[in-house]
Amino acid sequence: MRKLSFVIGATATGKTHFIEHHFSDENSVVLNIYDYQQKAYDEAGFKEAIPFSAQFRCLKKANEMHLHDIIEELEQGHNVVAEQTFFKAKRRIAYIDKIRKALDIEIEVYVMCPSDDRWAYNIKMRELSGSLKNYKEQTERDMEFPNPAEGFDKIYEVIDDEIFLRMDEPNLEITEKARRELAEEEERICKEDEIVNKRKELIESMKTRPFWHYCEVCGKKEFITVQDAFEAGWDYPPHMGHFGFLGPRTCGNCLLKDTLYWRVNTEKKVPIPVVVDGMLTTEEVLKEYAECGDMSITFLT
Ligand SMILES: [Zn+2]
Incomplete structure (x- = not known):
């Protein structure tokens, strides 16, 4: 046998x-x-x-x-x-x-x-x-x-x-x-998939409809489409960076070097595995890394 x-x-x-x-x-x-x-x-x-x-x-x-x-x-x-x-x-x-x-x-x-x-x-x-x-x-x-x-x-x-x-x-x-x-x-995974799919649909729809653009440097707000923003010189997702990830959010008059993204990447070099969708704060992510070491992450527990 x-x-x-x-x-x-x-x-x-x-x-x-x-x-x-x-x-x-x-x-x-x-x-x-x-x-x-x-x-x-x-x-x-x-x-x-x-x-x-x-x-x-x-x-x-x-x-x-x-x-x-x-x-x-x-x-x-x-x-x-x-x-x-x-x-x-x-x-x-x-x-x-x-x-x-x-x-x-x-x-x-x-x-x-x-x-x-x-x-x-x-x-x-x-x-x-x-x-x-x-x-x-x-x-x-x-x-x-x-x-x-x-x-x-x-x-x-x-x-x-x-x-x-x-x-x-x-x-x-x-x-x-x-x-x-x-x-x-299995149920949890299905729910997670649903959230991810809904998010994908939302991002796709943002290409064609206006949404609030906020400049993180001067505070300017504009309710515009992706195309409008691009033409006006905004650095904004989805043209630049991704929604839910740390990246520049500036209007056409402000500079990349004044953004949090720039500071993190050029001054402090924080190893942020990216603060995903606000699910975890940076402190939480770093804490998890510190606690898990390199062991518990190599197999499913
Ligand atoms: Zn600005």
Whole structure:
């Protein structure tokens, strides 16, 4: 029978190393979620800095592509080894439900639970910026250990070089909660899409109808169309910059160098990942960056 083996766990717990040593079967295909995340970021046009608002979408997209390929490889008769972080039951269930619907296969999961020494060694070898304490705290806070009720045939705990079968009592509450969370998440995403679409329509309509233009330097106000503004020399979206993003807003008589945009970009060089639509203030964005470090942003929690 074809088999799907998940190898899951936090950063630097030894997933890749375990896969290389434990799965040497020639018929096995290894699919690593990190490759898919990189692809999703690349496709979205992000090379280094990724705005928070886009991150969740990219990670979700990566999971969808990963799941798609897992099913495809299994359908072609291969065994699949899938590397994932998979902290939450809801993320695992989203995969398992779809896989079970498509195929009759055996699904097992190996949870990497290294000793402190081994984990610290891995972090050091990979020259990661996070400390063992950070990674451990995050794992203890966010990780839900897989339960047979999620649909796994076998669940293993991997402690350094030893593998232990660990089948907890099936707990249906876990799966009910996970399905509820997934449904809520789906609803939230639909609402967000609706807002984005409405906004796009609004911006499109602003090309043809007049709206208030405010000069941030002299305070002048004019109720004019985009074309009128352009002809009168205004620096204003959508001709210059974008609505909802920091940019110059000046009439034809005022100068770019007197704008907030100019000050931010030439004097202080504040790394504003852009104050998007007033959803976050600059302080909030910077605070989030400071708090998240580079760990919690690499996978869906
Ligand atoms: Zn002005």
